[in-house]
Amino acid sequence: MLSHTQIWTAIDRLAQRYGLSTSGLARKAGLDATSFNPSKRKGPDGRDRWPSTESVAKVLAATGASLDEFMRLVDPSMSSSQRVTVPLIGLAQAGAGRLFDEAGMPSGDPGWEEVEFPDLAHDKVFAIEVQGDSMRPLYRDGDILIVSPAANVRKGDRVVVRTQGGEVLAKELKRKTARSIELASLNPDHADRMILMSDVAWLGRVMWARQ
Numbered sequence: 001m002l003s004h005t006q007i008w009t010a011i012d013r014l015a016q017r018y019g020l021s022t023s024g025l026a027r028k029a030g031l032d033a034t035s036f037n038p039s040k041r042k043g044p045d046g047r048d049r050w051p052s053t054e055s056v057a058k059v060l061a062a063t064g065a066s067l068d069e070f071m072r073l074v075d076p077s078m079s080s081s082q083r084v085t086v087p088l089i090g091l092a093q094a095g096a097g098r099l100f101d102e103a104g105m106p107s108g109d110p111g112w113e114e115v116e117f118p119d120l121a122h123d124k125v126f127a128i129e130v131q132g133d134s135m136r137p138l139y140r141d142g143d144i145l146i147v148s149p150a151a152n153v154r155k156g157d158r159v160v161v162r163t164q165g166g167e168v169l170a171k172e173l174k175r176k177t178a179r180s181i182e183l184a185s186l187n188p189d190h191a192d193r194m195i196l197m198s199d200v201a202w203l204g205r206v207m208w209a210r211q
Contacts, residue, residue, distance in 0.1 A: 004048040010073035029058040057209045088115040088127040095166035104149030104202025124150040138186045149204035158206035
């Protein structure tokens with residue numbers, strides 16, 4: 001399983017590999033210059049703070065590094081053979097009810113394809129391919145989102161939600177109560193949403209994005 005120290009060390013190594021300070025790497029990726037500072041790696045209560053998957057995706061895009069390269073910086077002993085096969089479906093197709101079981105996991109329907117991905121130690125995940133521009137500028141057409149419906153979700157997480165009516169949304173979680181969830185749109189041209197929990201078929205956290 002990946003550790004907090006491994007991930008942050010990999011970011012430091014990536015900056016060094018491309019001749020940058022961690023602040024320079026953050027700026028190159030379009031992030032606040034302090035995003036990767038040591039002081040940001042722990043919360044005021046001493047708990048570990050992890051870099052978001054979106055931040056990692058942005059530094060990979062900015063440097064041109066591949067995900068495999070980053071994972072080798074996380075764990076130098078990791079080889080490209082340490083990969084898993086993840087079920088894959090297009091966002092537009094994910095609304096079909098037969099594709100998911102009650103827990104929000106792939107049902108085994110032949111409509112699923114497969115994609116190889118580094119083993120990130122999450123056993124309950126599937127992949128969704130972004131289609132269209134509804135998630136720009138964060139996610140683009142063709143990006144692959146690794147989603148876990150079993151992961152805990154918190155305010156600020158990127159999530160994918162499927163409604164009982166078959167609508168599939170990828171947004172940011174603003175608020176979650178026993179009665180409803182509030183979702184912020186990733187694209188300013190699309191409205192935020194409030195959905196009753198009784199209308200939610202499943203809710204999954206975006207664990208990683210491959211761009």
